[in-house]
Amino acid sequence: MLTIGKLGKAAGVKVPTIRYYEQIELLPEPERSAGNQRLYGQSALDRLAFIRHARELGFPLDAIRDLLSLSDEPDQSCAAADVIAKKQLTAVKARIARLMALKAELERMIAQCAQGTVADCRVIEVLSDHSHCAQDHRTSGAAE
Amino acid sequence: MLTIGKLGKAAGVKVPTIRYYEQIELLPEPERSAGNQRLYGQSALDRLAFIRHARELGFPLDAIRDLLSLSDEPDQSCAAADVIAKKQLTAVKARIARLMALKAELERMIAQCAQGTVADCRVIEVLSDHSHCAQDHRTSGAAE
DNA sequence: GTAAGGTCTCTAGTAGCTATAGCTTCAAGA
């Protein structure tokens, strides 16, 4: 049995985060010791490691919740899991596209700056007016 | 003079967002009409357009605050503005690197799924254990 | 005059944690 601190160390997750996951019912309430401290077994560690890895891959907690309940039913078809993963891939691709456009504009404005006064600064100038931009970085709809 | 609604339409910013910017002192308090409604002039529109464009390019509000106070002093050197822009570029590059790693892993796990049961699903399997991953998507430290 | 729609303030909610305060419990050394 692991205390919350050991569990956190084992899974690479901070202690307050574990308590937060319990609060939002992503982790089940664990046993308690005689002194009211949380005690975890292997299954909690597995579950937490799953959550951590999915978070590292950018899945939102709601998606992780769905993935976890799927993985509790091993005989079901995995189609739903694949849909979630594909959705996540789509979101990641959209963000990359958006960020690439931002990167291009930032590089352009930085390159064009002549290191003079603010009045002549290309960075300030471009920020003041999107028509100085080469790309339409506003279009890709993903939240940045 | 523009009411808040017209200003929002002119700058492409929602009305509650304008009030929020005023609250955090990113926009100055405007004049009021006899009936206590906000009235804006051209300078407010310029300022708001600047904020909107900088937000679209991913700058955080704190950086925008600094950029705005710089642009109020046109005779100063623009070095500080360039530092902010470069910092933003660095952040964007880091995020792109992170997201490219995520994208690669997501594509890998999706491609390897055989569309069977959850027990055999490669998506679930990879999420359970980072050692199935090809890349070290955890390393790049930028907040995703 | 009246009706619609814009505006006012204030509060609370979103995601995913993180930090603090003030307390109790546990484990190890003297």
Added chain:
DNA sequence: TCTTGAAGCTATAGCTACTAGAGACCTTAC
């Protein structure tokens, strides 16, 4: 056995950048 320091407990507030509502007030057009 006693003590001390680390680790645990609950509860609350804060972070970014907004967004959504409630209930009241103002403005404009017909």
